[in-house]
Structures are given as C-alpha cells and as structure tokens.
Amino acid sequence: DGGITQSPKYLFRKEGQNVTLSCEQNLNHDAMYWYRQDPGQGLRLIYYSQIVNDFQKGDIAEGYSVSREKKESFPLTVTSAQKNPTAFYLCASSIPGPYRPSSYNEQFFGPGTRLTVL
C-alpha cells in the first residue's frame, strides 16, 4: 500500500528533551511538509521541503529542525527551545517539487503524532 507513515502515534517527553518525529512516504512525492495543529486551530506550517537536501522554514519554524537526506523521509526534531511543544503534528507530501505545475499539488497526510511534553 502506498502512503505516509508517522511514528509513533503518541509520544510523551519530559520538558527540556529533544524529540524526533518520523515521517516516511512511499508515494514517490517530491515535496514534504510538517504542520502543527492545536485544538480549535487550523494547520500551521513548520517546515517544508520541495526536493532532497533542501528545505524552507514555514510560519512557526522556531524551536524545530528538519532534514531531508532521502526523498522518502522528512524527520522533524522538536527541540527544547520550542516553548509550547505539546500538539498534534502532521506530515504531508505532494507530487510537485520545483519543476512541476502547481495544479498537481494535492496534499496527502500521514496519521499524525500527538506529542505531549510533561
């Protein structure tokens, strides 16, 4: 089955610890995204990557870091510098990188990771 996997589904960490959330896709998509969702709010973009070894900050990148060493993988690290890390984190992918027309840019989401910092 093709799709996006995120692990783990639930994650608990102590305050001050860094934590890395996994996101893997086998859809052969160029672009990958990380969003944060808080209760009653929409999705806010943390980081996105349109191609391997390249990524850009979104609206709320402070306290987060990413890497894109492989097309299939886009892990997100929530660092201790993130002041309010407890949230639902969603990873997404879409077909186009920088060289494809924007009409083919439906986003496919993973099941999400719910992070709780104690």
Next chain:
Amino acid sequence: GQQVMQIPQYQHVQEGEDFTTYCNSSTTLSNIQWYKQRPGGHPVFLIQLVKSGEVKKQKRLTFQFGEAKKNSSLHITATQTTDVGTYFCARVYTGNQFYFGTGTSLTVIP
C-alpha cells in the same frame, strides 16, 4: 495577506439540515483547496478550485469559487452523521506553500 479566514468556527445541525462554510481572503487566490478531517483523524483532500466562478459537485457537496477569486464556499445538502468533522480550506501560495484556514467543525445531531 497569506491568511484565509474561515467562518463559522463551529456549526451544529440537525441531521437532514444543510450546512455551509465560507473561506475568505483579502487577496486574490490562484486556487483554493478543501479538506475534511474526521475526529481523531488526518485531513483528506476533497477538491481544488481554480477558475473564477467555478462550481463543482461531489454528491451532496457543492464547492464554489467566487468571481473575484477571493472567497470560496462548501455547501452540504441534507447532512448525514458521516459528514461530521472539520472542514478546512487551503490556499496554495508560491513555492507550493499551503496556508490553511482555521476550519469549521461540523456536528450533526441524529
């Protein structure tokens, strides 16, 4: 200028009633997408609108894009309990960045 505002934030309807959510932007949109997120789930793409005045239907769902391409709406006719969830609009910005509205949470009362 990148935000899209969505109203209402919450809507409770009796099963069988109609439902509409609106998405508004202060700037012209190149396109607008709609997603549905079931409770406890993840957003799932519903549709993309590109042309001014465009209307698309999916069974009981009707999607519209305004003539000025600054607003969009999603209308559900005769809601069912399976329609429960949060509906998001999203604008696609240059560089394939996506900006999501705050969503409308729909509750359907049987």
